[in-house]
Amino acid sequence: xxxxxxxxxxxxxxxxxxxxxxxxxxxxxxxxxxxxxxxxxxxxxxxxxxxxxxxxxxxxxxxxxxxxxxxxxxxxxxxxxxxxxxxxxxxxxxxxxxxxxxxxxxxxxxxxxxxxxxxxxxxxxxxxxxxxxxxxxxxxxxxxxxxxxxxxxxxxxxxxxxxxxxxxxxxxxxxxxxxxxxxxxxxxxxxxxxxxxxxxxxx
Numbered sequence: 001x002x003x004x005x006x007x008x009x010x011x012x013x014x015x016x017x018x019x020x021x022x023x024x025x026x027x028x029x030x031x032x033x034x035x036x037x038x039x040x041x042x043x044x045x046x047x048x049x050x051x052x053x054x055x056x057x058x059x060x061x062x063x064x065x066x067x068x069x070x071x072x073x074x075x076x077x078x079x080x081x082x083x084x085x086x087x088x089x090x091x092x093x094x095x096x097x098x099x100x101x102x103x104x105x106x107x108x109x110x111x112x113x114x115x116x117x118x119x120x121x122x123x124x125x126x127x128x129x130x131x132x133x134x135x136x137x138x139x140x141x142x143x144x145x146x147x148x149x150x151x152x153x154x155x156x157x158x159x160x161x162x163x164x165x166x167x168x169x170x171x172x173x174x175x176x177x178x179x180x181x182x183x184x185x186x187x188x189x190x191x192x193x194x195x196x197x198x199x200x201x202x203x
Contacts, residue, residue, distance in 0.1 A: 003152040006185045012144035092156040125151030
């Protein structure tokens with residue numbers, strides 16, 4: 001859900017970001033093994049119902065609760081909105097730090113190609129998300145959101161699911177990706193704030 005936080009900080013469409021997160025995350029237990037079989041010609045067995053339970057408890061329920069509180073409390077929740085992004089960022093860093101610490105002996109052996117693919121996946125995600133939104137003539141806030149959602153891929157949740165339902169080493173690629181996303185998202189947010197007045201809405 002770190003993408004939702006970055007969307008908020010970057011001036012994107014938060015409701016659109018939340019909707020995309022809920023749909024993509026809920027479908028992930030179905031789509032992940034399907035894509036592995038299609039692209040890698042390999043069967044991947046996953047603990048479907050335990051994963052769905054984790055997703056419901058860690059994603060769907062908190063998002064639904066947050067939307068309900070926002071609707072019910074209105075302006076009274078402004079103070080919480082000011083500190084919530086910081087809390088979410090700390091939580092993501094802790095999760096990723098735990099995954100990295102659990103794989104510290106494997107990090108030095110990580111092939112360079114894995115690191116390059118992490119960088120490529122993140123960068124292409126940002127670019128293709130922005131271009132796709134531009135193709136469909138989305139407003140700037142929606143372009144920002146689609147770019148962030150595709151570029152960041154909900155990596156923090158992927159790490160949490162890998163740690164809970166698979167072996168520790170399966171969380172390493174996701175942890176590397178999540179850490180890299182934190183770096184690029186910080187730069188992207190800063191750039192978007194600086195360029196907001198300079199980039200015309202038609203771009």
